[in-house]
Amino acid sequence: MAVDTRVGQTIKHHDEEYKVIGTRPIRHDGLEKVTGEARYGSDINLPGQLHGKVLRSPHAHARIVSIDTSGAEALDGVRAVITSAAFPDPGDKLTGGGEAPGLPLKFKSANMLARGKVHYHGHAIAAVAAANPHVAAEALKLIDVEYEVLDPVLEVWDAMKPDAPVIIEDLYTAKADGTTAEEASNVAAEMLYEVGDVDAGFAEADLVVDREFTFGVVHQGYIETHNATAHWLKDGHLHVWCSSQGAFTIRQELADLLDHPITKIHVVPMEIGGGFGGKTTAYLEPLAALLSRQTGHPVKMAMDRADVLKATGPTPGGYVRVKLGVTNDGMITAGYANLAFDAGGYPGSVVGAGCRCVFAPYNMPNAKVEGFDVVVNKPKTHAYRAPGATHAEFASETVVDEICRTLDIDPVEFRLKNSAKEGDWQLAMPPYPRIGHIECMEAARDSAQWQTPLETAPGKKRGRGIASGFWFNIGFTSSVTAKLNSDGSVTLLEGSTDIGGTRTSIAMQFAETLGISVEDVDPIVADTDSVGQTDVTGGSRVTFATGLAAHNAANDMKDQIVEGLADLWDVAADSITHADGTFSANGNSATVGEAAGLLEEEGVFPIGKNTVTPTREGGAFAVHIADVEVDDETGKVEVLRYTAVQDAGVAIYPPYVEGQMQGGVVQGVGWALNEEYVYDDDGHLLNASLLDYRMPTALDVPNIETIIVEVPNPGHPYGVRGVGEVPIVPPPAAMANAIHDATGVRMSHLPMSPARVQAALAAEA
Amino acid sequence: MATEIQSGKVHVQTTINGESVDFLAEPRESLLEVLRDNLGLTGAKEGCNNGNCGACNVVMDGVLVNSCCVLSVEAAGASIETIEGVASPEGLHPLQQSFLENAALQCGVCTPGFIVAAKALLEENPNPTEYEVRWWLAGNLCRCTGYDKIVRAVLDAAERMRAEA
Ligand code: FES
Ligand code: FES
Numbered sequence: 001m002a003v004d005t006r007v008g009q010t011i012k013h014h015d016e017e018y019k020v021i022g023t024r025p026i027r028h029d030g031l032e033k034v035t036g037e038a039r040y041g042s043d044i045n046l047p048g049q050l051h052g053k054v055l056r057s058p059h060a061h062a063r064i065v066s067i068d069t070s071g072a073e074a075l076d077g078v079r080a081v082i083t084s085a086a087f088p089d090p091g092d093k094l095t096g097g098g099e100a101p102g103l104p105l106k107f108k109s110a111n112m113l114a115r116g117k118v119h120y121h122g123h124a125i126a127a128v129a130a131a132n133p134h135v136a137a138e139a140l141k142l143i144d145v146e147y148e149v150l151d152p153v154l155e156v157w158d159a160m161k162p163d164a165p166v167i168i169e170d171l172y173t174a175k176a177d178g179t180t181a182e183e184a185s186n187v188a189a190e191m192l193y194e195v196g197d198v199d200a201g202f203a204e205a206d207l208v209v210d211r212e213f214t215f216g217v218v219h220q221g222y223i224e225t226h227n228a229t230a231h232w233l234k235d236g237h238l239h240v241w242c243s244s245q246g247a248f249t250i251r252q253e254l255a256d257l258l259d260h261p262i263t264k265i266h267v268v269p270m271e272i273g274g275g276f277g278g279k280t281t282a283y284l285e286p287l288a289a290l291l292s293r294q295t296g297h298p299v300k301m302a303m304d305r306a307d308v309l310k311a312t313g314p315t316p317g318g319y320v321r322v323k324l325g326v327t328n329d330g331m332i333t334a335g336y337a338n339l340a341f342d343a344g345g346y347p348g349s350v351v352g353a354g355c356r357c358v359f360a361p362y363n364m365p366n367a368k369v370e371g372f373d374v375v376v377n378k379p380k381t382h383a384y385r386a387p388g389a390t391h392a393e394f395a396s397e398t399v400v401d402e403i404c405r406t407l408d409i410d411p412v413e414f415r416l417k418n419s420a421k422e423g424d425w426q427l428a429m430p431p432y433p434r435i436g437h438i439e440c441m442e443a444a445r446d447s448a449q450w451q452t453p454l455e456t457a458p459g460k461k462r463g464r465g466i467a468s469g470f471w472f473n474i475g476f477t478s479s480v481t482a483k484l485n486s487d488g489s490v491t492l493l494e495g496s497t498d499i500g501g502t503r504t505s506i507a508m509q510f511a512e513t514l515g516i517s518v519e520d521v522d523p524i525v526a527d528t529d530s531v532g533q534t535d536v537t538g539g540s541r542v543t544f545a546t547g548l549a550a551h552n553a554a555n556d557m558k559d560q561i562v563e564g565l566a567d568l569w570d571v572a573a574d575s576i577t578h579a580d581g582t583f584s585a586n587g588n589s590a591t592v593g594e595a596a597g598l599l600e601e602e603g604v605f606p607i608g609k610n611t612v613t614p615t616r617e618g619g620a621f622a623v624h625i626a627d628v629e630v631d632d633e634t635g636k637v638e639v640l641r642y643t644a645v646q647d648a649g650v651a652i653y654p655p656y657v658e659g660q661m662q663g664g665v666v667q668g669v670g671w672a673l674n675e676e677y678v679y680d681d682d683g684h685l686l687n688a689s690l691l692d693y694r695m696p697t698a699l700d701v702p703n704i705e706t707i708i709v710e711v712p713n714p715g716h717p718y719g720v721r722g723v724g725e726v727p728i729v730p731p732p733a734a735m736a737n738a739i740h741d742a743t744g745v746r747m748s749h750l751p752m753s754p755a756r757v758q759a760a761l762a763a764e765a
Numbered sequence: 766m767a768t769e770i771q772s773g774k775v776h777v778q779t780t781i782n783g784e785s786v787d788f789l790a791e792p793r794e795s796l797l798e799v800l801r802d803n804l805g806l807t808g809a810k811e812g813c814n815n816g817n818c819g820a821c822n823v824v825m826d827g828v829l830v831n832s833c834c835v836l837s838v839e840a841a842g843a844s845i846e847t848i849e850g851v852a853s854p855e856g857l858h859p860l861q862q863s864f865l866e867n868a869a870l871q872c873g874v875c876t877p878g879f880i881v882a883a884k885a886l887l888e889e890n891p892n893p894t895e896y897e898v899r900w901w902l903a904g905n906l907c908r909c910t911g912y913d914k915i916v917r918a919v920l921d922a923a924e925r926m927r928a929e930a
Contacts, residue, residue: 040874222872274871499872662910690812698907
């Protein structure tokens with residue numbers, strides 16, 4: 001049955017009617033993006049600009065004995081060469097309010113340019129500024145580095161062994177009970193979450209399923225590579241243009257790393273070509289800044305794709321164990337999980353987030369979750385869309401499917417019976433507010449795909465799988481400043497870099513509140529000097545938090561208009577009503593546009609503003625259905641049909657909610673079937689190109705059918721829940737469950753690449 | 766025409782979006798570098814610099830190419846079409862309009878490449894099937910959209926262009 005997914009299905013669980021919210025306007029920045037005129041980070045070229053390049057370690061683990069830069073410095077056209085000595089000594093300082101506040105600054109600093117030791121293949125060693133990028137690249141070859149090569153440790157299970165080589169000699173485990181280990185090891189931190197009594201819970205169970213899963217490292221794979229241009233003026237003012245998920249975060253990191261006053265740092269967010277969590281931290285910005293200071297010229301730097309794969313922050317590989325106990329009638333009695341994730345070369349993986357999500361879709365009386373953050377000789381890992389949740393829920397949703405098979409219970413019925421709902425506990429969080437897991441599961445059950453029997457084909461192994469996913473979403477801080485122009489239009493400055501239509505989803509909320517059309521709002525992503533504090537575009541927070549700031553700013557503007565009109569009309573402010581964009585009192589009335597004109601004559605120009613740090617994000621659930629065909633000769637898995645259901649709270653800008661769902665699914669399919677860092681035993685990354693790190697193409701996937709479920713978030717005036725991240729969570733489990741349905745084989749490693757599926761089939765036969 | 770001059774740079778004469786253009790380039794510079802850094806045509810993007818992503822797509826003498834894999838001196842005497850030449854003074858190309866209306870872009874960095882590639886497809890095959898669209902566009906990576914809305918936008922534009930033809 002053909003389903004038109006261009007306008008996907010929406011199922012509302014509320015009665016609100018809006019004028020602007022829920023419509024499909026053309027996005028404000030669309031024109032520039034279809035004509036090639038939009039300016040991304042590397043599209044900027046300044047007069048007198050030099051070009052920087054970075055020398056990277058050929059070894060995964062080594063001591064740096066010496067670095068001789070004289071050959072490079074002597075090359076014609078080379079203007080400066082820096083090593084870690086160019087950075088101020090971080091001492092014992094902690095990182096400020098950036099992406100991961102409170103971590104030792106020395107780790108971040110050493111990740112910019114290695115200090116004494118390299119921790120992974122591709123670790124930055126030195127940077128060069130030269131007249132053009134080709135000369136800079138030649139200069140890198142003239143830098144002489146002497147290494148003492150050490151044994152690398154690549155996997156968490158090896159790094160956690162008592163006799164493993166210790167990568168950071170003074171790293172002492174921060175234990176779950178608040179104490180610190182006495183002996184150095186590769187385990188940076190341990191965490192423990194407990195609810196009820198798991199031993200008693202497992203004792204009550206009729207069936208206990210206990211499984212282990214492992215994961216390769218995957219990259220966010222944004223198409224735009226990292227870039228930065230910096231100009232350090234002689235009076236200490238530092239201007240930086242970059243493609244980052246957070247201009248304010250980059251400003252903070254520059255202040256920390258360079259020990260430079262924050263008031264002197266000005267970061268201009270350029271358009272950004274994808275991030276997915278991988279562009280939440282600085283790599284090139286501090287190097288460009290130091291090279292600019294040294295040369296007196298603007299310095300532009302851009303990574304090539306190999307640099308991006310080797311030396312930015314992919315998301316961890318690692319290990320997850322999940323054990324679930326159930327009664328014969330399919331009620332969960334207890335859950336235990338153990339997660340150990342790659343931090344990479346320095347501490348700080350996303351394992352804590354994985355712990356919080358592993359059992360989130362279910363209300364179980366007893367649960368215990370342990371997490372381990374483990375340093376290995378791989379790049380310092382970072383967030384990737386619902387960071388940690390995909391690993392965790394791949395494991396738990398596979399175990400749930402196995403339980404359903406064993407007890408012969410319908411997987412939808414099992415999930416409905418055990419589903420988390422309003423008032424149930426969440427790990428390390430207050431109890432759930434109103435959430436939409438049950439509504440999503442019901443929508444999936446009633447969907448065209450679930451209701452259509454899987455088409456069989458002679459000689460083909462086909463199967464269907466279903467899986468749930470949860471991501472908690474994040475609030476953080478956002479700011480909006482909105483200026484009413486004399487014609488009634490509004491210029492809206494906001495601080496969130498726009499990676500996929502959020503200028504418009506923010507403007508729509510402003511327009512709804514003020515009662516004007518979205519075309520009358522001109523949203524602009526402003527630089528760090530022009531708008532209030534705004535944290536990273538991440539945690540699915542922009543439409544939620546920056547949208548809330550826009551709503552509040554519209555109310556602020558409304559109050560100012562009312563005050564102005566009250567003077568003009570000589571009425572009490574509280575006698576003025578506002579409905580459908582018209583202010584009225586005592587026989588007078590004015591639209592926003594008319595009011596703007598009247599106030600202009602009085603010299604009044606309202607500016608609505610707001611900075612907000614909301615904490616009631618609401619949490620997002622998704623349920624996905626995958627139909628697959630497994631080629632038993634090659635092990636290749638093909639996706640035949642796919643439906644994604646998701647609770648968006650209220651979908652402000654539906655085409656872009658659908659886009660987030662579809663994009664997340666396809667990233668999840670890539671993770672499920674193909675994507676993985678391949679290392680040799682010495683820790684060299686072998687597939688640092690987009691040919692060998694193979695992401696899905698248009699030919700690898702079908703259309704993705706979407707069903708938006710609207711269960712409003714009580715923590716937002718328009719009911720918004722973040723939508724960007726949760727759609728990557730269910731695909732690997734849905735695919736694994738479909739592969740099992742097709743073949744009878746359970747996969748326990750991501751990716752489920754052809755070779756692995758083939759091997760699993762052979763082992764089963 | 767390409768003439769080597771003393772600095773080691775080569776003087777290249779070419780045609781870009783119908784205008785004749787001269788530039789000086791080092792022989793090692795790619796067409797993508799020259800377009801972006803010498804000529805200010807930054808619509809073509811670098812995603813990989815080795816032919817795997819299509820973000821740098823341009824049309825050279827009627828053939829869709831990855832400009833990162835073409836040396837700039839090869840542009841001598843050629844006729845090149847870039848994303849900057851796709852819209853006309855009268856307005857957007859139907860593909861551009863269709864990408865906007867179908868929400869076929871998120872971050873937008875892949876969009877110029879997709880539009881240039883899709884235009885080349887529709888010039889060769891005005892009535893492609895969904896499979897043919899997916900096959901043709903398999904040389905262009907998009908990490909944001911999952912391709913669904915891009916494929917619909919191309920099919921939609923093809924239909925409009927056939928109706929107008
Ligand atoms: S940059 Fe040319 S194909 Fe990727
Ligand atoms: S829209 Fe971001 S890569 Fe395609």
